[in-house]
Amino acid sequence: MIVCVCNNVSDRKIRQAVDEGMVSLAELRLHLDVGTCCGKCHSCAKDIIRDHLAGEPVSLLMQMPIAA
């Protein structure tokens, strides 16, 4: 899925960057340009970083139903 629409950055690219050692949004900004335009992707990008570091597949988390 595309996380940063402004810069066409996918969750896959973010996870790959985390695997290469980038563990903060600041680092992703420098290397992938995530969040350098409107900023609406910040929260989702941070969630992907956190979940990938924790070993949780974000795709599964996003499929979980949201309690009303």
Ligand code: FES
């Ligand atoms: S969606 Fe990422 S900067 Fe706009």
